[in-house]
Structures are given as structure tokens and as C-alpha cells.
Amino acid sequence: MTSATTLKLPQTLKARIAAVAHELDKTPHAFMIEALAAQTEHAERRRQFVVDALDAETEVATQGLIHDADDVFAWLRAKVAGEAPHRPRPRKRGKRA
Template sequence: MSTTTIRLPEALKARIAKAAEAAGTTSHNFILEAIAEKADLAEQRAEFHALADQRYAQFLDTGESIPWEDARAWLRQRLAGKPAKRPAARKQAR
């Protein structure tokens, strides 16, 4: 494991110590978990954007999409716990 030095303002260092104590861990472990959590979020965001780009490219290729009204009705049925048939993508009239 490598070592990295970071300089923390005293106010932030005190906040970390207080939060770590409340969480029942050390300041070091609290900082490691915070960095790991931030890295996870950045990776998830990158995956989300890659998927969005892929789906948009597919839309541009096929011209097919699901109308919002159909998607909304499907989501409402699912939220209500009712069985719902997933709407199919199709080319939209202009």
C-alpha cells in the first residue's frame, strides 16, 4: 500500500475526527471510506453517461423511442404494484 500525504485545514480535521468518532471508526479509516465512496460515485456517473450515450446513438440509428405517456403509464402501474406490460419502442410520427 502506498502512502499519500494530504494537508487538511484544522477545521476540517476536527470535523473528520468528530464524525469518525460518531461512526465508531478512526479518522484514517473515515477518510479512506470517504475517498472510496467518492471514487465509486464517479465511476457510477461515468457508467451512467456511457449508457446514455449508447442509448442515444441507438435512438439516432433506429429512430425508435417510447413515448413519455406510455412510459409514464407503465411506471405508474409498476409503482402501484400492478402487473404491467413493458411498452415497446417504435418510430414516432412527426
């Protein structure tokens, strides 16, 4: 189900939307719907990214375990090369393995 919404756009923005929509062989309405959907998804993903980062920060503060980036990158390079490397082990924060 859809509902009507009125947007008051500056003339310059309206003209830009019309021009771009025309180039993409879309109506300005379709272009704006896609733009709003994309921007909404972007904002939702960014919000989830921040939530995940804060959760990870809390986990590190609680457990004190991290993975060394060099170890992880070496593991990834080996996986991509078709090898079967051992997964890097987490270590206590601030200590080198």
C-alpha cells in the same frame, strides 16, 4: 496490499473529520478511507451514466425508436398491480402511437 499516501489537510477540515469520525466511532483514517472509496465509486458510476446516456442518444439517432414515457409508466403501474400487461412498443421518434 496498501501503500502510504500523505494528505495535507486544512486544520479546519482535519478537525471536522476527527469530530465526525468520533461520532461514528471510527478513526479519522477509517473515515477518510471510506469517504475516498465512496467518492471514487460515485465518480465511476456518474462516468458510466454519461457513457450509457451517450450510447442511448446514439441509438435513438441511429434507429429513431423511442418508448413513450406515459406508455412505460402505465406498463409499470400494471406490473406492480400484479397484472400481465403487454410491453410498450417502441415508436418512431416524433410520432404518437
